[in-house]
Amino acid sequence: MSKGKKHIETEAIRSQLDRTQFLEHSSPLYLTSSFVFEDAEDMRASFTEEKERNIYSRFTNPNTSELVEKVCLMEGAESGYAFATGMAAIYSTFAALLESGDHIVSARSVFGSTHTLFTKYFPKWQIDTTYFDVTKPETIASCINPKTKILYAESPTNPAVDIIDLDLLGAIAKAHNLILIIDNCFATPYVQQPMKHGAHLVIHSATKLMDGQGRVLGGLTVGNADLIREIYLFARNTGPALSPFNAWLLSKSLETLPVRVDRHCENALKVAEFLENHAKVNWVKYPFLKSHPQYDVAKRQMKLGGNIVAFELKGGVAAGRQFLDGIKMCSLSANLGDTRTIVTHPASTTHSKLSEADRLEVSITDGLVRISVGLEHIDDIIADLEQALN
Template sequence: MTNNPGSKKESNMETTAIRTQIERTQFMEHSAPLYLTSSYVFEDAEDMRASFSEEKERNIYSRFSNPNTSEFIEKIAAMEGAETGYAFATGMSAVFSTLAALLNSGDHIVSARSIFGSTHSLFTKYFPKWNISHSYFNVNEIDSVESLIKPETKILFAESPTNPGVDIIDLEELGRIAKKHNLILIIDNCFATPYLQNPIKFGADLVIHSATKLIDGQGRVLGGVTVGSADLIREIYLFSRNTGPALSPFNAWILSKSLETLLVRLDRHCENALKVAEFLEQEANAENVKYPFLKSHPQYEVAKKQMKLGGNIISFEIKGGLEAGRKFIDNVQLCSRSANLGDTRSIVTHPASTTHSKLSEEDRLEAGITPGLVRISVGLEHIDDIIKDLKQALNA
């Protein structure tokens, strides 16, 4: 399947992202072509039988696999240190399908409370329909995790850094707990990407990405991916093969090409974000600035242990609460007002009135989302222009 200079283990991540590719066709193309086909043909009846019985490893139908999605999966798996994976139409389809494939009626999830709003809705609104329960732990109280584990607990789930509060959870400690209690540890690694953090090194069994964000990096396509141990991915593959949340070949082609520039993009994202965070710490109208590689971050030492750089997401509070937060959003000129993140363009979001607005006020506060909280996804514009815009909006 691949055309690599040496094995994946021998290659550095930049090389893996660029040189992992599907085999060239007879046309000897340098860049992987698009395989826009819904199905594939067979040589004869025996070839067809053997393929459907999985005696042969080959493409049958693009809901199951496609050369473009296979290339994307192989790249992410290699970069994360995983055995294999499966690619999805969106990040949330990756989250839902991964959990639904592994959980049965009566099972229990232990999760960090600070998670994406739609994941929270899965736990609180939809999984209870199938008698799947959950318990939350505060990201700052990891010592409480073991007290929440029940005989029926099957999965330990967390994001780190968290959305939108940019808290850091000690993945090594979660890995220890999961191994001790024979739990499946699943980490949503969206904010970090495979470049900045590899949860499998700390004991994670599965890693999930919303590829829509930094992996695409340009706000073009939707996508998601789960990678990890082959036995767990097998269950996720079988579930997804039947339920149909597969990533399209075109989006997979885009995302695979995006991985080739992920590291150089992230270097600039992180450089800009640290400078923005340092600027915000000095601003009178901004407080509780949180960025993983700021020394003032409560989990700074943990972040330095498990992340290469701090990422591109900053959270802070505007003095004045909800109305001040909205006024700040209204007054930005360069930065985009959007609920997305990880784009080349800097983006400001007011989570209490947008991404987490469906949560009750109590749930938002429990997740650390105050009325004045603002999330900034720092882009690739010149740092002076980003800071100039934020400064005038804060002073407005």
């Protein structure tokens, strides 16, 4: 692997495996479940971890190691582990670090499956969660109790694109001796590095912008080495490891992450500006729009505004469904971070099983639409949205 601090764009391309005797330019695939040993002593020392080497691909593999090192360099992290999915990363991270009786303080606006972990599964093991309103960060301290161990948040949030002050979270975690974990999926390490603001661990669903083309599933947790050690041991024994092929593909995808995200964000800002001036739209949320409630915070902690735009249609659920039916080019999907622009109406789809009151708690109004802005020509994206609105 390459050494020395370089720009993120360079780390994404030049941080790769040492070449084999064949002197390949691009890292090869290591499609093997296990690795052989030179002799009995080599095998003994490897299993006692006196030697650092590959033993079994559920533990480590050259392809997953390359991917992890790239993301660590980009995030400014000491160590990491690659998982089969983003949710595997989230579950394994919490399960490795928490014990029965521990308490989590989390932002209310979190991914739906994360919310299910907190409210349905963790209580089985006497692990409780208290939510704070992302628009009222001054209430966070009152949620903390003597059993609180983890402070958790996404920023930007899904799907309403709220921004949480990471410096504030870092200060609170330090003052109360908490582990601060940030889901950085919407921003990617190119746009935002939570560890610079006091995070101890950063989680990614690599399925989204990291892959960027809707091809594979993957997840990562990176951060402080002592915490990653516990997560690694948990994952080594429970088996949520990323496959070598997906790791290889994601590592290649990272090489184009900066240039892709630049265009995603450029397009997203133009879409937000278009929607903000449309008569059928009540409001628009995009971190780099001056009208965003946390615009100043976003500009301070993010390099760009991301690729997600949230807006509210006049007319509620009926208008949202009609808008989706009018879409011709953009995709109707629950995914995000793809080269293709994706449109979702949460109230009638991803969050339709929640009561209206529960949806409003996380800023999901009946007319809310989330757009994951892709890489098509901006004129074609806006033309499709305009004809669907009209």
